[in-house]
Amino acid sequence: MEETSKLGKFTAINEIARRRGFFWNSYEIYGGAGGFVAYGPLGTRLKQNIENKLRDIFVKQVGILEMESSVITPGKVFEASGHVANFKEPMVECIKCNKRFRADHLLEEHAKISSATAEKMSLDEIKFAIDENGIRCPDCGGNFNPPQQFLTMFVTTIGPYAGATGYGRPEAAQGIFVEFNRLFAVAREKLPFGVIQIGHALRNEISPRQGLIRLREFTICDLEFFFDPEKPCCHLLKDVENEVLPILLGETRLKNSEETIKVTVHEALDRKIVRSEWQAFFMAMAKRLLVEIGVPEEKQRFIEKLPWEKAHYSSQSFDQEVLLDRYGWTEVSGHAYRTDYDLSSHMKASGADMRVFKEYDTPVETEQVIVKPLMAKLGPVFKKESAKVGELISKVDPQIIRVAFEKHGYYMAGNYKILPEHVEICSQKIVERGKRFIPHVVEPSFGSDRLFYVALEYAYSIKDDRVVMKFPPCIAPTQIGVYPLMSKDGLDTKALELQKRLTREGFTVEYDETGSIGRRYARADEAGIPLGITVDYDTLRDETVTIRDRDSWRQVRSPIKDLPQLMHLYFQGKINFENLGKLV
RNA sequence: GCGGUCUUAGUCCAGCUUGGUUAGGACACCAGGUUCCCAACCUGACGACCCGGGUUCAAAUCCCGGAGACCGCACCA
Numbered sequence: 001m002e003e004t005s006k007l008g009k010f011t012a013i014n015e016i017a018r019r020r021g022f023f024w025n026s027y028e029i030y031g032g033a034g035g036f037v038a039y040g041p042l043g044t045r046l047k048q049n050i051e052n053k054l055r056d057i058f059v060k061q062v063g064i065l066e067m068e069s070s071v072i073t074p075g076k077v078f079e080a081s082g083h084v085a086n087f088k089e090p091m092v093e094c095i096k097c098n099k100r101f102r103a104d105h106l107l108e109e110h111a112k113i114s115s116a117t118a119e120k121m122s123l124d125e126i127k128f129a130i131d132e133n134g135i136r137c138p139d140c141g142g143n144f145n146p147p148q149q150f151l152t153m154f155v156t157t158i159g160p161y162a163g164a165t166g167y168g169r170p171e172a173a174q175g176i177f178v179e180f181n182r183l184f185a186v187a188r189e190k191l192p193f194g195v196i197q198i199g200h201a202l203r204n205e206i207s208p209r210q211g212l213i214r215l216r217e218f219t220i221c222d223l224e225f226f227f228d229p230e231k232p233c234c235h236l237l238k239d240v241e242n243e244v245l246p247i248l249l250g251e252t253r254l255k256n257s258e259e260t261i262k263v264t265v266h267e268a269l270d271r272k273i274v275r276s277e278w279q280a281f282f283m284a285m286a287k288r289l290l291v292e293i294g295v296p297e298e299k300q301r302f303i304e305k306l307p308w309e310k311a312h313y314s315s316q317s318f319d320q321e322v323l324l325d326r327y328g329w330t331e332v333s334g335h336a337y338r339t340d341y342d343l344s345s346h347m348k349a350s351g352a353d354m355r356v357f358k359e360y361d362t363p364v365e366t367e368q369v370i371v372k373p374l375m376a377k378l379g380p381v382f383k384k385e386s387a388k389v390g391e392l393i394s395k396v397d398p399q400i401i402r403v404a405f406e407k408h409g410y411y412m413a414g415n416y417k418i419l420p421e422h423v424e425i426c427s428q429k430i431v432e433r434g435k436r437f438i439p440h441v442v443e444p445s446f447g448s449d450r451l452f453y454v455a456l457e458y459a460y461s462i463k464d465d466r467v468v469m470k471f472p473p474c475i476a477p478t479q480i481g482v483y484p485l486m487s488k489d490g491l492d493t494k495a496l497e498l499q500k501r502l503t504r505e506g507f508t509v510e511y512d513e514t515g516s517i518g519r520r521y522a523r524a525d526e527a528g529i530p531l532g533i534t535v536d537y538d539t540l541r542d543e544t545v546t547i548r549d550r551d552s553w554r555q556v557r558s559p560i561k562d563l564p565q566l567m568h569l570y571f572q573g574k575i576n577f578e579n580l581g582k583l584v
Numbered sequence: 585g586c587g588g589u590c591u592u593a594g595u596c597c598a599g600c601u602u603g604g605u606u607a608g609g610a611c612a613c614c615a616g617g618u619u620c621c622c623a624a625c626c627u628g629a630c631g632a633c634c635c636g637g638g639u640u641c642a643a644a645u646c647c648c649g650g651a652g653a654c655c656g657c658a659c660c661a
Contacts, residue, residue, distance in 0.1 A: 016595090019612075030634095206585075208660090209654090519622080519623045519624090520622090520623090536621075553622070555621075584621095
């Protein structure tokens with residue numbers, strides 16, 4: 001019974017999404033293709049509004065820099081990042097029944113090989129281990145074909161001739177890391193700073209079945225926040241330290257429990273539940289974002305990833321989950337502490353120096369004993385070789401030379417005999433003004449399509465057998481509906497004027513004069529339009545209109561001239577519906 | 585990838601067992617009428633058998649293959 005109601009809501013949301021143009025499966029005329037969706041007019045606006053909300057929070061409020069890079073990425077990038085090695089699954093297929101299995105999972109189960117070890121094994125090693133342990137198909141007992149890797153990145157060729165491999169990026173993060181040097185320069189070479197990229201990513205999922213939750217092409221919002229690991233303090237923590245985070249700890253999960261603990265950001269850090277201040281800060285901001293798109297906090301939680309669940313780059317990871325009617329607890333954002341993994345990898349692979357220079361508060365002065373070759377003396381003796389000899393000498397530990405002089409009266413640098421008069425051993429002051437290091441990264445990463453689906457599901461409600469999409473006003477795809485009570489007697493022209501005026505004010509306004517007023521309200525409710533303004537016969541007399549609240553269906557009356565200001569205040573969340581006019 | 589169920593207008597469904605003239609309904613949408621605040625009513629218009637092949641005089645209907653959806657399994661770095 002519960003099952004059918006779950007199906008019912010999901011089906012109803014999908015039906016309304018198709019009918020009203022929120023989203024649908026792509027390529028329907030060719031039979032469809034799994035894992036790809038098209039957003040219609042309402043959906044596109046809703047998705048943009050959600051993404052803009054995210055921008056509002058992170059770009060405007062926190063000061064994160066936004067950038068945009070390409071989807072197609074040269075192979076080298078994902079080789080360096082570790083994706084080519086890690087973004088694939090070794091799979092075996094049963095010869096008899098054709099069933100496929102994760103080879104590493106079979107080894108864990110039947111050969112007691114740990115997942116960490118199994119992950120590092122080559123295909124040959126896997127084959128050997130399978131044969132050695134006599135592992136057969138768990139279903140029918142058949143033998144396996146040789147193991148094969150299934151790469152979950154889309155592969156392509158860049159340019160028409162060369163065999164230059166390119167990948168469709170499976171995340172937007174690498175687009176940020178590879179441009180780090182320029183971004184850092186733009187950020188005026190100051191840490192900490194963050195960069196966000198919102199864009200498409202591609203993952204060739206084996207079986208993308210869960211609608212908007214798992215797509216082959218989707219929109220990802222990756223935020224990479226760079227900071228000095230020696231200065232891990234978050235200067236914005238004050239704003240969020242009392243925000244409560246519901247966390248399901250890894251240790252709790254190991255006990256097969258789903259009990260969450262509720263801790264403030266402050267506590268979570270104090271008790272070292274979350275190890276990075278910045279990570280805790282972003283988790284709190286992520287929670288706020290979800291509240292703003294309509295998910296109450298009791299329907300959210302953060303779940304700590306277990307060591308073998310973490311991505312290859314991550315040190316400590318949490319997933320932000322939202323309770324969905326259909327899919328249960330569902331990930332909407334991931335919070336990973338990527339350390340210096342990515343920048344180090346790209347540094348090593350590309351040869352580019354991605355270190356950051358940090359000036360010490362007070363320069364460090366050290367005295368160092370050095371061997372100074374006296375070229376005036378060396379020249380006459382070694383002639384053309386003297387430059388080489390000089391270089392050789394200066395690399396040697398002064399102590400060794402000193403000891404050699406004391407013992408033998410000379411020092412042999414290779415085949416060259418160095419006498420005390422050739423060099424000067426002296427102490428030198430060295431002033432270090434700073435040092436170079438690789439910044440650490442904390443990454444919150446949101447799935448835009450998932451946020452979208454979450455917003456739809458939480459907005460969906462039924463009132464008097466009608467569907468009302470209760471989007472929070474700040475993300476509603478259409479903000480205002482304008483209706484003439486009758487499409488005659490000049491009410492229509494008056495209403496059209498009003499629509500134009502509000503549109504010029506920057507609102508998304510829809511005009512509708514077809515059908516009875518009740519039908520138009522119903523249509524508007526389904527599209528989730530928060531406010532409906534109706535021009536009636538009183539309007540012609542006194543220049544006032546009624547404003548209808550989507551959620552309560554109550555109405556207030558206000559003068560037309562006040563509308564622009566009232567609407568601005570309402571959509572900025574500064575006033576409530578009741579403050580829009582006199583209740584009628 | 586596997587197994588089960590399924591695929592008919594914008595949406596939701598009927599028809600298929602037993603092949604046969606013009607594939608039926610509801611809602612939505614559009615036009616006109618009517619209507620002074622919550623999917624009212626009247627008239628009219630538009631609009632579909634998932635794709636490919638086969639069987640047959642004749643296929644939405646039977647058979648084979650494919651694609652897609654849903655449920656379960658597996659997968660989800």
